[in-house]
Amino acid sequence: MVLGNYRKIVSARSTIPEVLKKSQDGGIVSTIFIYGLENRLLDGVIVSDNGGNFYTIPKVATTPEEVLEAAGTKYSISPNISVLKKAAREYGCEKIGVVGTPCQIRATRKLIKYPVGFRHIADKIALLIGIFCMENFPYEGLKIIVEELCGVKMDDVVKLDIGKGKFWVYTRWGETKAIKLKETHAFESSACHICTDYTAELADISTGSVGSPDGWSTVIIRTEKGEEIFNKMVEEGYFKIKPIEEVKPGLGLVEKLAKTKKDKNSKEIEHRKVLGII
Amino acid sequence: MKVVHLQLSSCCGCLISLTDTYEKLLEILNKIELVYCQTLIDVREIKECDVALVEGAVCLEDEHSIELLKEVREKAKLVVALGACASFGGITRFCKGNQPPKPVHTSFVPISKVIKVDLSIPGCPPSPEQIVNIIEAVIKGDTEYLEPFIRLSENTETCGCEIIKVVNTSRCMGCGTCSASCPTRAITMVDGKPVVNTSICIKCGVCSVQCPRIEFPKILEKLEG
Numbered sequence: 118m119v120l121g122n123y124r125k126i127v128s129a130r131s132t133i134p135e136v137l138k139k140s141q142d143g144g145i146v147s148t149i150f151i152y153g154l155e156n157r158l159l160d161g162v163i164v165s166d167n168g169g170n171f172y173t174i175p176k177v178a179t180t181p182e183e184v185l186e187a188a189g190t191k192y193s194i195s196p197n198i199s200v201l202k203k204a205a206r207e208y209g210c211e212k213i214g215v216v217g218t219p220c221q222i223r224a225t226r227k228l229i230k231y232p233v234g235f236r237h238i239a240d241k242i243a244l245l246i247g248i249f250c251m252e253n254f255p256y257e258g259l260k261i262i263v264e265e266l267c268g269v270k271m272d273d274v275v276k277l278d279i280g281k282g283k284f285w286v287y288t289r290w291g292e293t294k295a296i297k298l299k300e301t302h303a304f305e306s307s308a309c310h311i312c313t314d315y316t317a318e319l320a321d322i323s324t325g326s327v328g329s330p331d332g333w334s335t336v337i338i339r340t341e342k343g344e345e346i347f348n349k350m351v352e353e354g355y356f357k358i359k360p361i362e363e364v365k366p367g368l369g370l371v372e373k374l375a376k377t378k379k380d381k382n383s384k385e386i387e388h389r390k391v392l393g394i395i
Numbered sequence: 396m397k398v399v400h401l402q403l404s405s406c407c408g409c410l411i412s413l414t415d416t417y418e419k420l421l422e423i424l425n426k427i428e429l430v431y432c433q434t435l436i437d438v439r440e441i442k443e444c445d446v447a448l449v450e451g452a453v454c455l456e457d458e459h460s461i462e463l464l465k466e467v468r469e470k471a472k473l474v475v476a477l478g479a480c481a482s483f484g485g486i487t488r489f490c491k492g493n494q495p496p497k498p499v500h501t502s503f504v505p506i507s508k509v510i511k512v513d514l515s516i517p518g519c520p521p522s523p524e525q526i527v528n529i530i531e532a533v534i535k536g537d538t539e540y541l542e543p544f545i546r547l548s549e550n551t552e553t554c555g556c557e558i559i560k561v562v563n564t565s566r567c568m569g570c571g572t573c574s575a576s577c578p579t580r581a582i583t584m585v586d587g588k589p590v591v592n593t594s595i596c597i598k599c600g601v602c603s604v605q606c607p608r609i610e611f612p613k614i615l616e617k618l619e620g
Contacts, residue, residue, distance in 0.1 A: 121618065122618045173587075175571065175584075193587070194568070194569040194586075194587030194588075195569075195587070196569050196570060196571025196574065196584040196587055197570070197571060198570045198571040198572045198574075198575055199570075199571025199572075199574040199575050199584045200571070200575070201571075201572075201575045202575045202576075203575075217570070218568075220568045220570055220607065221570045221571075223607050223611060223615070224570040224572040224605075224607040225572075226615050227572075227605065227607050227611065227612070227615055228572060228576070228605055230528075230612075230614070230615055231525065231528075231543065231604070231605070231612070232522045232524045232525050232528075233516070233517055233518045233521055233522060233525045233576070233601055233604050233605060234517075234518055234521075234522065234575075234576030234577070234578065234599075234601030234602070234604075234605055235522055235524075235575070235576060235605075236412070236415070236522035236523060236524070237522070237523070237524070238522075239524055240524075253568070253569075255586065255587060256586055256587065257586075306568060306569075306587075307565040308565050308566050308567050308568035308569070308608070309568060311566060311608075312568065318618070319615070319616075319618055321620075339618060340618065340619075340620040341620045342620055394564040394565070395564070395566065
């Protein structure tokens with residue numbers, strides 16, 4: 118299965134106006150974390166903050182306000198797992214939510230099963246939210262894309278986005294610049310090219326814009342834990358949902374991209390094996 | 396299951412880690428029979444056992460330690476190097492003797508330099524949960540789970556440099572797990588990549604064993620729940 122194991126897939130959109138003002142697409146991650154914190158299902162969440170000019174800083178958020186501050190995709194590497202121990206020890210969190218790229222979710226699953234250097238941490242991880250990811254950029258790579266290829270100063274960027282085969286930059290002056298995604302390939306992190314997980318197959322809930330209309334997100338619910346919290350949120354009106362079969366472009370596109378990543382990067386893995394560097 | 400705990404040159408932290416499991420410790424003690432443990436029980440003679448947990452490095456100038464270790468190998472079906480010192484030398488790698496009361500005790504090596512080891516558990520100390528998981532897997536005969544530790548038993552060297560090798564072979568995607576796992580905070584994430592301060596690395600092996608890009612055991616591909 119190219120999408121991993123799952124219980125159900127829907128298209129969803131947050132109903133919290135503050136979230137929608139700042140969120141990348143449907144505001145799924147922020148809304149789940151805010152709901153979790155408000156209802157004490159979570160007492161701390163690890164998110165990726167915008168440290169200014171889209172430089173990512175992993176952060177432990179303990180209030181809905183802090184979650185909101187960190188909303189939106191940054192398109193650069195954010196070592197979220199590096200603050201996991203800090204969340205438990207320094208913040209005293211006992212029900213930690215983690216959002217991460219597929220590779221980070223895999224790292225977390227590994228440390229739960231093999232907690233060699235993680236004393237009393239595994240039982241404190243309450244929810245794993247994965248985001249769809251084809252590849253990531255090192256910060257300087259992102260800067261070249263935005264400043265040199267798109268001609269926008271990092272300082273002026275309010276939103277970055279990838280969609281419809283293009284890399285989009287939105288400025289605070291209301292301008293929109295876009296370049297073909299193909300032009301950004303040279304600046305991708307090469308470590309991403311040996312990853313075959315597009316939809317964060319080991320998360321409790323995975324989400325991403327692909328497959329759903331603008332302003333909505335595709336949500337893959339994988340575990341009982343994920344299903345429980347998501348269903349409760351829908352019942353309480355935090356999300357509007359639509360069956361994935363009824364939206365455009367639909368699940369087919371997610372499957373196509375997941376397969377592309379698997380095929381392309383499996384080849385790269387074989388190539389690196391030949392080189393002896395894997 | 397009969398278990399021996401043998402302590403050589405170490406701080407006893409690994410045994411303390413095992414006891415740091417609160418009520419779970421009682422559950423474990425119900426499942427095993429501890430037949431030798433210098434710290435916890437008054438038994439002078441090492442008995443035949445199923446599993447020997449050996450903690451600490453072995454001092455090559457201390458003949459008594461070497462003999463004990465060899466005796467344990469003979470009497471145990473399975474020898475587990477418990478913790479960094481037993482597995483890789485850990486902090487004892489920095490010993491150079493000339494200290495009272497045994498100034499000639501100079502050379503400390505991982506136990507696998509002297510005997511054959513079946514499982515190596517890195518960590519300074521390994522987390523309580525990890526030790527429990529391993530004991531439970533041994534009881535169940537879950538070799539699939541134990542696989543990474545079996546492989547590690549062939550290693551006698553490790554340090555933060557293993558993480559740098561991951562960066563050098565463009566495998567590091569910057570998740571930060573190594574940094575969070577390090578007990579001495581020797582690893583800082585800078586621009587999404589680990590920077591290792593080797594002068595405070597104690598060679599415990601935790602960063603490399605946690606790295607999902609060095610190894611990602613197959614059993615993790617099954618999503619539970």
